[in-house]
Amino acid sequence: MNLGPRTKLRPEHLPGRRAVFLDRDGVINELVYHKDVGVVDSPFTPAQFRVLPRVPQAIRLMNDLGLIVVVVSNQPGIAKRHFDLATLREFDRKLRTSLRTAAARIDAIYYCLHHPEARVKALRQRCACRKPGIGMLTKAARELGLSLETSYMVGDGLTDIEAGNRAKCRTIFVGRWKCEHCQFIHPQTLRPTYVAKNLWEAAQLIRSDLRQASDVASQPSLKCATSVATL
Ligand SMILES: [Mg+2]
Ligand SMILES: [Zn+2]
Secondary structure: OOOOOOOOOOHHHOOOEOEEEEOOEOOOEOOEEEOOOOEEEOOOOHHHOOEOOOHHHHHHHHHHOOOEEEEEEEOOOOOOOOOOHHHHHHHHHHHHHHHHOOOOOOOEEEEEOOEOOOOOHHHEOOOOOOOOOOHHHHHHHHHHOEOHHHOEEEEOOHHHHHHHHHOOOEEEEEOOOOOHHHHHOOOHHHOOOEEEOOHHHHHHHHHHHHHHHHHHHHHHHHHHHHHHHOO
16 A cells, blocks of 8 residues: 555545434424325424424434434425425424424434426426435535445335435334334335334434444454453
8 A cells, every 4th residue: 555645545535424314204393284185294384393202302312322413305395385495494493493402413404305296397307316316315425424334314204214225324214103014015125124113212223223333343352351351
């Protein structure tokens, strides 16, 4: 290896940071039943944006575990004229206010605003960022110096799991019911690594997953310690 003066260790040669990618609707905030159109969808108004129980605590735990917390969310509501950009920013503001109750922090938020059948022409496109595309994850990895292989993707939709698996993350399906159908799901890209009832449970799964990983990593040094002790 040439370590002469012209050789620089560029950031991409350093190991990336570990992150948790979070889907938003159904994971962080409640889904909303829109009676007028008869669909369950994202909130359309600030009053409809309600953070789910123990989400600030779950995110605080992720912060304490040293993970970078990144929201990656498809939000075609502007494209479909359900709400505007100012409303989306208001959702963010409500979320950050709620996080303060647990001194929790979200490091970055990425939204895909596109939709292939958007009413707003500027947002009508088949993009690479709309999940199950992995554009938001790769962009975040680039901008924040993350390692996708050691990161987690948490979501309540199969598109979240598919995106996470395609990006080589570990994946956690969040749902109120046990994911019994997961074992029947083919192809492999749709199967989650873990299933959790909610984000709090997902955060705890991540904590034990990280502990297991560090136990494995620390085994050789334990052996050393033992041999020193028996000298
Ligand atoms: Mg969702
Ligand atoms: Zn997009």
